[in-house]
Amino acid sequence: MSPSFSSESLHNSVAYINGRVYTVNKDAAWAEAFIVDPEGNFSAVGTTKDIEARAHNDDLIIFDLRGQFIMPGIHDAHVHMLISGIGMLSHVKLPMGGLNSDTVGEELKKGSCLCKYAHVHQDWLVGTAYQIENFHRESLDKTYPDTPVLIRGGAAHSAYLNTEALKRAGYDIESEKDGQGTRYLRDERGHLTGEMAEMSMSKALTTIPRPNLSHVKRALRDAQYMLHRAGVTSCQEASANSLMLHGLRELEAEGALKINIHPHIVYAPDWLAEESTEALHRLIDDSAFFRSKHVDTRFVKIILDGVPLEPYFSQAGLTENGRVEESKLFILNVHQAVQKYDAIGMTMKIHCTGQGATRLTLDAYEAVRKTNADGPRHEIAHCNGVHDDDYKRFNELNVTAEMSPAFLFVNPLAAASGGLMDWNFPKMLKANAHTTIGSDWGAGELPDLLPCMAGIVESVGFGDKQLGGERICRMLTLAGAEAVGKEKETGSIETGKKANFIAVSEDLSRGDFDKARILTTWFEGEIVYEEH
Template sequence: MAPPSTTPNNGTAYINGKVYTVNEKQPWAEAFIASQDGYFITIGSTAEIEAQARQQKLTVYDLRGHFVMPGIHDAHVHLLMSALADSSQIRMPPELTPSNVAEELKKGKCLCKYGHANQDWLVGHSYMVENFSLEALDKDFPDTPVVIRAGAGHSAYLNSEALRRSGYNIESEPDAQGATYFRDDQGRLTGEMAENAMSKVMTTLPQSNLAHVKRVLMSGIKRLHQAGVTSCQEASANTIMLQGLRELEREGKLSIDIQTHIVYAPDWIGEERAETLHKTLDEAKTYASKHVDTRFVKIILDGVPLAPYHTHAALNSDGKVDESKLLTLNVHEAVRKYDERGMTMKIHCTGHGSTRLALDAFEAARKHNPKGPKHEIAHCSGVHDDEYPKFKALNVTAEMSPAFFFVHPITQASGGLMDWNFPKMLAADAQISIGSDWGAGASPDLLPDVAKVVDIVGGGDRNLGGEKLCRMLTLAGAEAVGREKELGSIEVGKKANFIAVDKDLSQGDFEGASVLTTWFEGEIVYEKS
């Protein structure tokens, strides 16, 4: 009779690898052993591990000389939003015109009756709609509410039915803080809007039922595995997502470590009313589990430096924050409140003004609570020269995202409004993590995007850039969420989360690199066919 599967001889020995551990004390190895419960228990040479495997009668896995490293930590994803968009809603061309919008909506990839993605609502996703025409959309969809999300998730286009159902006054909707409404010559809403103007529609939009939420979460996690991601930070967690994750955990189906930044404000990014989001924040611990860490909060402080909106909060000539662009006004109070609870704040900032305001809020919290948690600035695409030293001084992580914008025509044409300045962050000795911002028009595949900044990060030294980026993609992310003792490197006692790649990323060879296999807690969760 075979011994139980919980005994030590049920571990697996991995040999013949080119293993980059991201552990400064032992940066390279050839082989290791993962225990039956998914932890690294021995790391060494192939000869050493083979000998131990023979002695303990372990299963042996040949890595065939492939480059192996810890699993990737994606510091910024919108898992539920992305998975719903990919599986249940309509993915449209990057730029739409009135002449083809209806055609594209009708051939959408949906699960529900008549192609309606959210009950009887049609939801589409595009980068931008050129010369949007409310009349054209109303002609084709007079009774069906239609919402097209765009502008990296910061704008939307609605037809008249969607405006009516959401409670907008088409004739005379009042302006509001941080809300951008587009109007015709008579002051009527045109259906195009941005930032806080989306609050009514996004909190009215019907949510999927819990069974479907679980289904798409599983699909999204599989997509992350394809990108080599074994740990991530969800940047817009809401109540139904946490309920779905809790049920999946109880069913033993979660194969990712996920840190959930529960939305504080604005409510439209959480697609849920503020009062229920705040209640969920108060009850965050009840949703925590082995793979779900709920000690995190999300605030969007300003918009995006993208035309035609330019909703980022800049600095005025007197060095003051342009408060007209702020989407959340009570950031100091919110930071202090959750800092006292030991919760990490991720604050979206894209302008010099918003970044300064967020750092000021962190500084005030640190004076009040010197031993409080590490916090984060999300995006870091607009940082004034005076602010770079504050990241290290205040123990704030510079979360650089979306990676697909690091080197991009839009970035280069922004006149300096979009600047992910790795050299200045590194010179300030700031801790840097990297996120895809999957859900804002991006994909979770980080390797092609970071390939564009290898030389920049290494100061012209490609090998140095590769080593630094590998750390940013793994251990730095684990440090940002306070889990560096469990995740982020191949070390004895840590989780056996690792990937095999067809190129040596430590040498900066990211261009064209492909994830071959992803392991989570010692089990294969993805293999390239």
């Protein structure tokens, strides 16, 4: 067959014209038009006049952008795709406010009728809530005496269980022992109330039956669509487990994966991945098997401490004499883990919300930099608890400051934390830290980062200068690509890079985030989302 009849020939490129294209390329920040070749790459970037002339000369299809603001696709530096997907399809979503021990049973009963897919966890009933006031398992026992019930809460760092769930998971209701990083709430008799946080959840979350692979794929497809709605074409998955990697592998083989995913396979704690520590460590060892065109598995995740939320306040801070609050750490071997995976070129993302956990992690990164100066760029997730002395170390140690969850950047909850939740962009930028932004998406809502940026765009960065739209656009795109070592392939609109781009209702380069909407998302030149 003649090459002219092949869909892979350059004759099948598409020319996009009449756009306001913010490229995030410092050498040519603005353009009007570009050409996307059949393989989904930018083959030319320039003016409408030049691109239109080439299109007519080569007889290309022309797409008129009609003056829309165009920028590279967003890189969300912290998502939980599988947790979000399963939550949207199969978990009971309980009210955010006004939920207490007396009402939770009836609310759960009402909500369970609305789940699209029941019996995902066999006979367990799973829900999500922010907080349940004065919880005691006996209130759930009245409605569900024989059904194990688990409700995830507190930014996924806590859980509420009824008596049947506690028994099936192997808890000793009358005399369960405390351990490293555990948080059990007990009644006046010293018995478990069923409310617990952090490492206390290990037995429950590694016992609960897991969904089958078909449902995992279904959840990942739904999560992918939600990310596309938010303009996301690349992301870092922060809680990858075996089921997720097998699901991604099959979706890739089916041609259904339309996003670049960088799964951070969980090293610890086991409750994050709902899988045994031994299985997770084997998964990291076998991670190369799961690499593919759109899946890069060179990443490892550790949650080192908890969250600065009442009533737990499980973040690991610093004592008056500058020591780390070790009782709040989830693992005590972070130095060894960093050394092991740094040596084989795997990037570590370590969750730190307290100043002590952050300092300990930076110390671990500094130790490997002394023996492996050219090792991978590691990350600290969240970065809301950083001591003033430690900001400069991010740049010195080539560590990414991954700022998340974005919805808390400007939020009454963060403001009321007494300084425990401080995402200090000005200090990070003054220290020249490599900075990215993540949604920490895990609750099933749209992971829309744009409204969250409205609250920080006027933050003072250097002297009297504002943080500004252009700098935020870079954090949301090219900085993310740099964090995962893909800056030569994605993150900006440049010739030779993948054609992952979005049309937005407002000019984000000017900081117009407040009312901005994603109009269209393209992945490798293919429209994967359009606003209707």
